[in-house]
Amino acid sequence: MELFWLAISTIVIGVFGCVAWFWGSNWVLDRIYPARGPQAGDNIRKANQIRPWLFLGPAILFLTMYLVYPVIDSFWRSLHNANGSRFVGAANYTWLAGDAKFRESMVNNMLWLLVVPALSTLFGLLAAQLTDRLKWGNIGKSLIFMPMAISFVGAGVIWKFIYEYRASGEPQIGLLNWIVTQLGGEPQIWLTIPGWNSFFLMIVLIWIQTGFAMVILSAALRGIPEETIEAAILDGASPLQVFFRIKVPQIMGTIAVVWTTITIVVLKVFDIVFVMTNGQWGTQVLANYMYDWSFRANDAGRGSAIAIVLMLLVTPIMVWNIYNARKEVR
């Protein structure tokens, strides 16, 4: 109950504080440069120069403190030893280069990068196209979209009920092993099969991300001008040809956006690996490895170095996004 009041009072204080800042600082500004009197024009001009910064102030403060400063600080820490007491130059990075677990994480991250965005986009496109003109299409879409609202941890539990293993001969309570045994195969401990186990983790993320891809691509498909499709049909194109030759090329831009967005999710994938295998059996990924070094081994230097590697991997997409956003503004 105490907690409840703490939360309520924080909301009140937070909201009230924000309002007080925006309202109060505006009020002060209007007192200093009143919009009347002999210098009214001059005052308005001056006030209008300052006002944007009052509106932006808290946001800039937060962004700087919680996103910009940490990037710089992480980089600086990555050049130091475990507790930050000694400057070690690039030692953490050279250590990374020779570390087998780091290489495993990189390889896995690359696999995730190849598989998850591709399959999520593919299934999303398929789902968007299939449900597009069905009477129950919207319900179907909702159900495919639903996993997006589920936490990665919740998804981990959900998929535990799919992947669970029982020795051959016992009743299988994992759906996948039950199907396999019904077909006459041997039950497998899916999450420990080297090389393949990463794919079973990827399926969880694909399951979550497909809905997102579907929603965006479905809107894009609806935005395609009807005439182009009608013209193709008149020319005798089959439904498949219409889809691949007419529709897909026209939504390539959207596919790229979906692809890069999922790519960023994938680069940072943490919870799924953390709760399902914790990086054992060759499933380690960068984000989880970073967590291991930072908060289990308490080595801020190496942890930060891994975080900076993640940052570098994200950077090309960041640049591409900024480039596209600026193009739109113009």
Place this chain on the structure above:
Amino acid sequence: MEGMAGQKSSLTWAVNIAAFLLVLLWTIPTLGLFVSSFRDRDQIAQSGWWQSFSASEQTGFVRSGTAADQVQDGPLYVIEGQATPEGQRLIAWGTSPRNPAQYRPGETADLGDGATLSVAEDGSYRMTSPQPFEMTRGDRIFVTTSAPPSFTTQNYRRVLTAEGLGRAFMNTMTVTIPATVIPILIAAFAAYALAWMQFPGRALLTAAVVGLLVVPLQVALIPLLRLHNEIGLGKGYLGIWLAHTGFGLPLAIYLLRNYMVGLPREVIESARVDGATEFQIFRRIILPLSFPALASFAIFQFLWVWNDLLVATVFLGNTREQLVMTGLLRELMGSRGGEWEILATSAFISIAVPLLVFFAMQKYLVRGLLAGSVKGG
């Protein structure tokens, strides 16, 4: 879909079936969790959840009564009792482990020396012998029974009261609500400035916001934790609220700015001409008109904070009192992986709130996704 007339119906069928399969494939995992959360531990351990809708067969044995339980019935000594658990139907029974289903219900087995055993349809057994029984340990009676499908809400009662989930639920609420409300206000003002005010550096700031959208959280963890410790915040709710506010701001500003830019220029210009201050324009015109975008972001942030594990683990600590639901689930998965009924029920409770929000506010969620699909968690 517009094929020739004859092909059309078969193609429509194919599309319907394919779509149905896809939807089924995507729904089954969640359905499995939902069904499992209503089964007790033995049921979960003995059969898959997909078999829970049909009667399940089980084989086991019970021990008959001992010599102490016998009563005399005319010339016979008799031991009577119940061989099947309450509510289960007897299918077959037997007296030896090698052939546990040798007899039908109602049949009588010869135990030698004139002794007999019969198990009736209703599961009651009757053991008779012309001489007094002398065993001190009951004989084994093997029974194959069929239990009707049964579901229980016991798991929910147990989890909510005894397993600390109620506490974790409150913790999650406490983290989520302020972390959703506060960034909205800060972002709304910033977005208005970026969208409708003229000042040098505006384009640069907008680009910076787009860039910050994709910064991996991992980079921020160690520096911010140290920062919080240095300024005396330590691990606690205030720290996690601030952290979520900071991490959520780029998406908030980006979504709101994109929406506000599209508002009709005339309305704002005419208000300015009429002498309204920027603050009045923001409060009276921009905020009400931007409601859909505000709702979109609120849902995003709510789902994201509610479902977050990493930020909570790092900024809130991991004692039993501090755990949020994702953290608790993780702990249950690790330390008590065998207690499926607890795991399934806890997981379902933890995803129930986001699912409710999802289905109730899907419209705004979709709109928000379409407006700015750049953020990646």
